[in-house]
Amino acid sequence: MYTQSILDFQVDFQRNFVLIKGVLIHINREYLNQVYDLLYQTSNKYICICEYYNPTPVEVSYRGHQGKLFKRDFAGEIMDKFNDLELIDYGFVYHRDYQFPQDDMNWFLLKKSNLV
Numbered sequence: 001m002y003t004q005s006i007l008d009f010q011v012d013f014q015r016n017f018v019l020i021k022g023v024l025i026h027i028n029r030e031y032l033n034q035v036y037d038l039l040y041q042t043s044n045k046y047i048c049i050c051e052y053y054n055p056t057p058v059e060v061s062y063r064g065h066q067g068k069l070f071k072r073d074f075a076g077e078i079m080d081k082f083n084d085l086e087l088i089d090y091g092f093v094y095h096r097d098y099q100f101p102q103d104d105m106n107w108f109l110l111k112k113s114n115l116v
Contacts, residue, residue: 006035014044021050024074029057036078046111049075053106075108086113
């Protein structure tokens with residue numbers, strides 16, 4: 001377990017599967033490339049991104065505050081940054097799924113394509 005800001009995280013070893021859920025939406029755009037680098041460097045195979053999605057960046061009021069929540073195409077941006085990332089699967093989680101209740105969010109499973 002890590003008890004620090006993602007911006008202070010140092011890659012200690014690579015994992016087969018890296019999951020980020022409900023974090024990127026709170027990262028200011030000036031730090032997104034740093035976090036994308038961390039996700040990429042920490043993974044040796046898969047990255048799963050579960051976040052609110054919007055095709056163009058948009059800021060959303062969060063509990064009455066501004067500058068705290070952002071929706072954008074996080075998966076598309078990280079795939080544009082790292083050409084060897086391949087989209088394997090994606091989906092949508094609906095808040096009215098009473099068996100598995102969550103927020104409305106999209107998930108994207110990416111794989112480093114240079115792997116056999």
